[in-house]
Amino acid sequence: MIPEIGHFALILALGLALIQTVVPLYGFARNRADCLAVAAPAAIGQFAMLGVAFVSLGFAFYANDFSVAYVAANSHTQLPWFYRIAAIWGAHEGSLLLWMMLLSCWSLAVAAASRTLPREVASCVLAVMGSVSVGFLMFTLFTSSPFTREFPAPGEGRDLNPLLQDPGLVFHPPMLYMGYVGFCVAFAFAITALITGRVDSAWTRWTRPWTIAAWAFLTLGVTLGSWWAYNELGWGGWWFWDPVENASFMPWLVGTALIHSLAVTEKRGIFKSWTVLLAITAFALSLLGTFLVRSGVLISVHAFATDPARGVYILAFFTIVIGGSLLLYAIRAPKFEAGTEPVAALSREGLLLLNNIFLVVAAAGVLLGTLYPILADSLGMGRISVGPPYFNKVFIPLTAPLVVLVGAAAVMAWKRTRAELLRSRLWAPLIIAIVVGVAMPLLTVGPGALAAIAGCVLGCWAIATALEDIVRRCRGRRIMLPRHVLGMALAHIGVGVFVIGISLVSGFGGEHDVRLAPGESTSMAGHEFTFMGTRHVEGPNFVAEVGDFVVRKDGEQIAELYPAKRRYNASGQTMTESDIDIGIWRDLYVSLGEPLSGDAWSVRIYYRPFIRWIWAGGFLAAIGGLLALSDKRYRRRADAPARRAVATDRNDKAAHA
Amino acid sequence: MRILVIFLLALGVASTAQAVDLEGEQQTRYHALTAELRCVICQNRNIAESDAPLAKDMRELVARQIANGRSDREIQQYLVDRYGEWVLYDPPLDRGTLILWAGPFVLLAAGLLIVAVIMRKRAHTPPRALDRDRLASVLDEDERAGRDDDEDSSREHS
Amino acid sequence: MRWRLVVPVVVVLMLVVLLGYGLTRRPDILPSAFIDKPAPEFDLPTLASDRERIETSDLKGGITLVNVWASWCVACRSEHALITQISRRTGVPVIGLNYKDTEKAALRWLGRYGNPFAVVAFDPDGAVGLDWGVAAVPETFVVDEQGIIRYKVVGAITPEEMNKNLVPRIKALKQSAS
Numbered sequence: 001m002i003p004e005i006g007h008f009a010l011i012l013a014l015g016l017a018l019i020q021t022v023v024p025l026y027g028f029a030r031n032r033a034d035c036l037a038v039a040a041p042a043a044i045g046q047f048a049m050l051g052v053a054f055v056s057l058g059f060a061f062y063a064n065d066f067s068v069a070y071v072a073a074n075s076h077t078q079l080p081w082f083y084r085i086a087a088i089w090g091a092h093e094g095s096l097l098l099w100m101m102l103l104s105c106w107s108l109a110v111a112a113a114s115r116t117l118p119r120e121v122a123s124c125v126l127a128v129m130g131s132v133s134v135g136f137l138m139f140t141l142f143t144s145s146p147f148t149r150e151f152p153a154p155g156e157g158r159d160l161n162p163l164l165q166d167p168g169l170v171f172h173p174p175m176l177y178m179g180y181v182g183f184c185v186a187f188a189f190a191i192t193a194l195i196t197g198r199v200d201s202a203w204t205r206w207t208r209p210w211t212i213a214a215w216a217f218l219t220l221g222v223t224l225g226s227w228w229a230y231n232e233l234g235w236g237g238w239w240f241w242d243p244v245e246n247a248s249f250m251p252w253l254v255g256t257a258l259i260h261s262l263a264v265t266e267k268r269g270i271f272k273s274w275t276v277l278l279a280i281t282a283f284a285l286s287l288l289g290t291f292l293v294r295s296g297v298l299i300s301v302h303a304f305a306t307d308p309a310r311g312v313y314i315l316a317f318f319t320i321v322i323g324g325s326l327l328l329y330a331i332r333a334p335k336f337e338a339g340t341e342p343v344a345a346l347s348r349e350g351l352l353l354l355n356n357i358f359l360v361v362a363a364a365g366v367l368l369g370t371l372y373p374i375l376a377d378s379l380g381m382g383r384i385s386v387g388p389p390y391f392n393k394v395f396i397p398l399t400a401p402l403v404v405l406v407g408a409a410a411v412m413a414w415k416r417t418r419a420e421l422l423r424s425r426l427w428a429p430l431i432i433a434i435v436v437g438v439a440m441p442l443l444t445v446g447p448g449a450l451a452a453i454a455g456c457v458l459g460c461w462a463i464a465t466a467l468e469d470i471v472r473r474c475r476g477r478r479i480m481l482p483r484h485v486l487g488m489a490l491a492h493i494g495v496g497v498f499v500i501g502i503s504l505v506s507g508f509g510g511e512h513d514v515r516l517a518p519g520e521s522t523s524m525a526g527h528e529f530t531f532m533g534t535r536h537v538e539g540p541n542f543v544a545e546v547g548d549f550v551v552r553k554d555g556e557q558i559a560e561l562y563p564a565k566r567r568y569n570a571s572g573q574t575m576t577e578s579d580i581d582i583g584i585w586r587d588l589y590v591s592l593g594e595p596l597s598g599d600a601w602s603v604r605i606y607y608r609p610f611i612r613w614i615w616a617g618g619f620l621a622a623i624g625g626l627l628a629l630s631d632k633r634y635r636r637r638a639d640a641p642a643r644r645a646v647a648t649d650r651n652d653k654a655a656h657a
Numbered sequence: 658m659r660i661l662v663i664f665l666l667a668l669g670v671a672s673t674a675q676a677v678d679l680e681g682e683q684q685t686r687y688h689a690l691t692a693e694l695r696c697v698i699c700q701n702r703n704i705a706e707s708d709a710p711l712a713k714d715m716r717e718l719v720a721r722q723i724a725n726g727r728s729d730r731e732i733q734q735y736l737v738d739r740y741g742e743w744v745l746y747d748p749p750l751d752r753g754t755l756i757l758w759a760g761p762f763v764l765l766a767a768g769l770l771i772v773a774v775i776m777r778k779r780a781h782t783p784p785r786a787l788d789r790d791r792l793a794s795v796l797d798e799d800e801r802a803g804r805d806d807d808e809d810s811s812r813e814h815s
Numbered sequence: 816m817r818w819r820l821v822v823p824v825v826v827v828l829m830l831v832v833l834l835g836y837g838l839t840r841r842p843d844i845l846p847s848a849f850i851d852k853p854a855p856e857f858d859l860p861t862l863a864s865d866r867e868r869i870e871t872s873d874l875k876g877g878i879t880l881v882n883v884w885a886s887w888c889v890a891c892r893s894e895h896a897l898i899t900q901i902s903r904r905t906g907v908p909v910i911g912l913n914y915k916d917t918e919k920a921a922l923r924w925l926g927r928y929g930n931p932f933a934v935v936a937f938d939p940d941g942a943v944g945l946d947w948g949v950a951a952v953p954e955t956f957v958v959d960e961q962g963i964i965r966y967k968v969v970g971a972i973t974p975e976e977m978n979k980n981l982v983p984r985i986k987a988l989k990q991s992a993s
Contacts, residue, residue, distance in 0.1 A: 233706065240702075277823060291834065295837075296842070296843075297837035297840070298837075299700050299843060300701050301699070303700065308838045311838045319827075319828075319831045326827055329824075330820040330824055333817075334820070343779050353775070361768050364764050365764070368756075368757065371837075372756075372757050374833055374834070375756075375833060377837075378836050381754075382743075383741055383743035383842075383845065384748050384749075385742075385743050386748050388746060389693055389746055390758075394761050397762075398761060513684060515675075515677035594713070596677075602677045697950040698951050718945065739849075739948040740848055740948050740950070
């Protein structure tokens with residue numbers, strides 16, 4: 001009964017989404033306030049219906065209703081309850097439902113905030129978001145419904161993929177999808193700008209908070225994904241340049257360019273068409289990610305059960321939405337009042353333009369590497385793999401200059417900055433960066449690769465310059481700095497922390513394969529690891545051999561680690577569960593390899609210095625974004641004056657038409 | 658329950674040379690090589706990180722060949738002969754892959770060129786009479802206005 | 816309309832064409848690196864037949880099919896009947912390569928499902944399989960009379976694959992050989 005309710009709710013949601021799309025757009029064209037007013041209630045209704053659908057599926061999982069095919073494929077009676085709920089988004093159909101549910105959440109938020117927006121703008125934005133909803137709902141209902149039944153119902157499910165049975169599943173996809181879907185709002189604003197032909201300070205002030213929010217969620221999502229991979233996959237890696245990972249990273253890169261471009265457009269009124277183009281591109285990359293994960297054109301450990309037939313649908317949707325948007329862009333972008341003011345090289349807008357070039361080229365590079373296997377195949381060059389060696393060699397040179405530029409971010413003023421000013425303000429952070437950047441690794445980790453130390457210096461540079469700016473601004477101020485300033489500084493500090501983390505892990509980290517019998521020890525990075533043997537354990541839905549390692553430093557025990565080799569009952573899959581001794585300055589990571597003769601095992605020990613800094617940096621950046629978002633400048637109501645301005649404008653346009 | 662152990666042991670008994678038998682520089686080479694070789698039956702994993710039986714075979718092959726004194730290039734070529742270029746995660750640098758390797762940097766150069774062109778198009782025409790004092794005071798004014806812009810969030814434009 | 820604004824649309828359309836092409840391909844099926852190359856050298860014991868060993872030269876002199884299988888391989892059962900059919904229809908002998916298996920289990924499997932193979936080579940540690948670029952089981956190779964690999968089927972042979980590709984190719988090779 002309940003799955004049918006869910007299915008019916010999806011159908012109603014589709015109807016509401018169609019109304020949300022068509023009626024307001026008609027109202028916009030014909031200047032009818034009653035049609036425009038339909039947008040917000042339709043969005044609220046759609047949210048309610050998708051909520052019902054989502055809860056229905058959740059209930060089916062919780063109650064172990066294996067007559068629902070999706071539940072049977074992804075759950076198991078022995079699966080702990082929180083994984084059963086998280087399994088809602090564990091595979092293709094359910095994750096689509098999550099996508100749509102989150103899209104309706106964002107639409108609801110826009111509908112709620114629409115009191116601060118002129119009616120036409122709010123309705124137009126909701127209509128565009130509605131059109132995206134329509135596409136996804138049709139896709140779900142016609143090809144990928146999570147509510148299809150399976151008769152006779154199996155007595156037991158086929159269990160959730162063991163790789164997904166981890167706390168990461170609970171947090172990473174929702175955060176990631178919040179980011180992906182959030183860029184739909186920026187996209188909708190961009191389309192609205194193209195339709196109305198206006199990009200003004202009001203438009204940027206409306207668009208910025210939504211974009212920063214989406215960016216912050218995407219940052220969180222990507223960071224959580226990396227953290228999860230490190231904890232779960234058992235081999236000490238935190239980023240593999242896998243196609244699906246890249247699919248989440250490209251919108252992030254373009255989204256970062258977008259938030260910076262919005263800042264320029266708001267302050268100086270220039271780069272309007274670039275900003276709109278970036279907004280469309282960010283969402284285009286979100287959609288592209290959806291395509292790559294589900295179509296099977298690329299092999300990925302993250303891919304859902306792939307189906308080229310579904311891929312055709314998503315590709316068609318992508319072509320219509322993005323192709324249509326870009327066509328609209330080509331026709332309407334000239335309508336924007338071009339800013340004619342000059343852009344000096346030494347100015348914040350010049351700096352941000354340069355920043356965006358690097359970000360967009362980096363995104364293009366990642367896209368090229370990700371899709372290259374398909375290109376090579378089409379050109380008859382056979383099968384070629386493009387993996388981490390390529391991406392590292394290309395990406396790092398493209399983004400290292402960015403970290404240098406981040407340092408100048410706060411110092412550069414709008415319009416023009418004199419070179420002497422740069423020098424006078426930046427020499428102190430530079431010295432600090434070099435000193436700390438060289439000393440910190442030497443004191444905590446020991447001597448090592450020059451490139452890693454250079455990276456550490458770069459990261460310290462970003463942090464030092466951000467702090468310099470905060471300190472300078474605070475001097476002589478009695479009230480707190482505005483949040484958008486603090487947020488920016490925090491985000492840049494996050495970038496610096498992140499860069500320190502990846503430089504030092506890559507340069508100073510190491511691994512060691514060793515054969516250990518019970519009682520034997522090995523040493524790595526000044527620590528002694530003693531293998532105490534394994535014991536047999538039966539988990540809720542698996543059996544495992546759990547190893548016991550005592551870790552000592554200078555003779556004193558500092559940790560006991562229990563890495564395991566698990567075999568899941570339902571699927572028979574073997575999983576390597578590592579155990580980690582976590583520290584601010586280093587992680588000690590132990591994995592069981594294979595059992596050898598006697599009671600000995602091959603064991604792999606990883607030394608990962610500063611690896612926590614990678615995710616700390618990501619979290620700091622996301623928090624910085626959320627902080628900037630909460631600045632009161634975004635909560636000003638664009639009420640009477642703005643509405644009148646827009647209304648007058650349209651009347652003028654109508655008069656001249 | 659014991660099936661797990663037997664199952665794993667059955668794999669273990671059949672194994673020959675392993676990474677644990679290598680030391681120092683050889684083990685470093687082993688880690689570097691296995692990180693860049695593709696597990697051919699996995700969904701995009703390298704053989705160092707895969708639990709698949711074939712990945713284990715390939716790891717042992719690499720360890721064995723390192724112990725036998727083969728060079729990195731030879732080991733890679735051995736696997737390429739059997740599985741194709743696909744087994745290497747580092748794409749080759751040849752005429753065919755020129756787009757891949759040069760592409761991003763060409764794009765960067767193009768992008769920087771566009772930036773330069775944009776900035777030149779919008780550039781000030783330099784003032785004729787070079788009254789340095791007046792120029793300095795105008796620039797200061799401009800800069801202060803720019804900084805104030807920064808602080809003042811209420812400044813609007815159309 | 817400024818023409819440079821059309822660039823993004825063109826780029827996206829090119830991307831869509833590329834991805835559309837990608838949808839028609841099967842990236843999970845790895846083509847053989849040995850097509851039109853000599854079969855790798857091997858010398859293996861046989862599985863309880865009157866022959867002691869089997870080696871590369873036994874592949875020469877006529878067209879042969881080499882079928883990689885194992886008793887633990889579920890998909891091998893589905894193609895089992897087809898192998899006998901192919902052998903009968905084309906007159907080509909099938910040599911089995913028992914991959915990473917135990918002798919007992921393999922013999923039991925053959926006893927249970929029938930033995931379509933002229934000879935079965937026994938490769939318990941998979942070394943020869945790796946040499947032949949075997950990624951998963953089952954796989955089937957078509958080797959011509961000079962010992963050169965001409966075709967490879969990845970995965971279980973389906974009736975469609977058999978009728979559309981495998982049998983016609985074997986027949987064509989036999990034609991050109993004679």
